[in-house]
Amino acid sequence: MARAPSHPALADGAHPFPHAHLLGIAQLKPWEICFLLDEAEQWVELNRSASKHADRLAGLTQINAFFENSTRTLLSFEIAGKRLGADVVNLGVSGSSVKKGETLLDTALTLNAMHPDMIVIRHGSSGAVQLISEKVDCPVLNAGDGRHEHPTQALLDALTIRRRKGRIAGLKVAICGDILHSRVARSNFMLLGALGAEVRAVAPPTLLPAGLDGYCVESFTDMDAGLAGADVVMMLRLQTERMEGAYVPSPREYFRFYGLTEARLAKAAPDVLVMHPGPMNRGVEIDGAIADDIARSAVTEQVEMGVAVRMACLDVLTRRRRGVEGWA
């Protein structure tokens, strides 16, 4: 199992994480991903302890700027910052009140003028977080941009898998559902592929994007075939407006062919791990009983790992400005 950063480039004191921002998995090397996962382990322990508090980020200001609605990711980043002692401020901007564009860059400059030490951004347009990162002086963490990337989700998924399975390399991971519109799927394709998993995309043909070969991902439109022998099944949420005839005819037809049922799950490996980034549509993409089976379902564990992974990212990205030895 890949625990310690073991790449030869690190042997003579190379930087374990030379990035100013966390914009996506695409920019990360495999050993940098492992480094973040290793860093997260300590925070899993802390979060399970009685005190649940550290002061590494004491005195630092963290702004969570969410230009798109979110409950769990925002909460997770807020808790992560607070557990590390940062002053966390949430800027909730609903899609309707902020028109995109110039306002977006102006908002970025305004935020920057308040001298934050880290900004966490979610935005509905692919590339928006990168655009903002070019305009501000502090680390930017991508909490989801359009259909592009959601790096902390992929990291928490990887941490969950690694803790449950002891490894990632060689596992068969089936990612099922609305791949076309999913940033979670894109980040996971790259992360799991980089760490040596055998990744499959399972979706109706209308929800499979073009060019998946470039990710070394195998595509399936038959759910049973896609699940055969899978060690991990990762279900994606299908938004209701996409099930009313636009991409699939109806929720019930979707569940019939792509819902995760006991019968279908029997095709996977006996010790299969079931995951879902949430929020779940029970009875549409996943049978409620499977989601609740703690032996197989890692859904709540994913939420737990989310806080730890985000603590690790906030810590690592601010090391330079905190003057941590070896990071200046």
Added chain:
Amino acid sequence: MSAAIAITGGRVVCPATGHDGIATILLKDRKIAGIGQAEPPSDAQIIDATGLVVAPGLIDAGVFRADTAAANAGGITRMILMPDQSPPLDDPALVAFAQGSGKPDVWVHPLAAATRGLRGEELAEIGLAQAAGAVGVATGRRAIADARVMQRLLAYAHGHGLVVVSHAEDVALTAGTVATEGEYATRLGLAAAPAFAEALAIIRDCRLAEATGARLHIRQVTTAEGLAAVRAARARGVDVTAGITPAHLLLNDMAVAGFRSFARLSPPLRCEADRLAVIEGVRDGTISILASGHDPQSQEDKRQPFADARAGMAGAETLLALGLGLVRDGVIDLPGLIALLSTNPARRFGLVAGTLQLGAPADLVVFDEAAPWRIDGDQFHGAGNTPFNGLPTAGRVRTTIKGGDVVWRA
């Protein structure tokens, strides 16, 4: 009456008349008055073009803004203006006004809006627009979705002898998309349409042109499949021509990596195989018009997340230099390039221009085909958003003459 001008010592290239050789050109009374080896008259203003190329002024077929300063710097003496103005050119009075908008530096030839408000629903007054100076009609930035409207447009325009300029992207397939389907669009998470959305539109429009006898010009044909559709239609005798801009000749969809909104164009950039097919289309003559697609955007409209940025680039000032790249690469020869940039658009749109024959309007460009420079949007005379920023290139306009007046010297 302007003073006589003699341009001496240059290589005169005019595909319309077949000239290609060192000669002196005499301009008088805003017209070409002589071409040959004779000594210029003593009272003529002499422009020494030794080592330079002298050609008919460029005719930019399909710009979105009549940017006179950019045109003059780019050697463009005539701009064929798209109807996508504010308001759209769907009224004869607006067409007449647009026609005068380049004075005194550039001739502007408007294309009338094919439909009212360019909405693709009801025919605009294209006959009256023609009387007001329109040299053709255009569907605008988008195709006309409704095949019946397109059919009637082609039939009606044919009755007036007007060429119809269409945008070849299937409306339904491309609605809401900003990229060409493929690995790069998927990696960037951009909404994408399949490249064959272009061929679908071309096949439909060519068939409708065939049924109505209309003259069709597809402003940009950017895919191998689209070019095949044009060739097939032409083989059946359909009167269809195809154009292109330098962007689709030189860039592929990798240029949008990093969400570079300057590379957000319409139609979107294609895959490498399509780019190579487009170059082949220029080589074999399927594509007969090279235009800048000049569509500059403000900083506010470009400094946006990719999908929210406006499509379009400033192209007038780089058209000639990037076109000369085709000559340097051996795709076409210099007269072939001048045909793409001047002779062919003049013929297609019925302009008395694009030629150096005696009596033709004195529109000329004098350029150094080898002068190296680096494209720098900040140095442009108009807006500077170009995906070619920083690209080293060669070919600089030295003199632009419009109607016998020197409007640009460098």
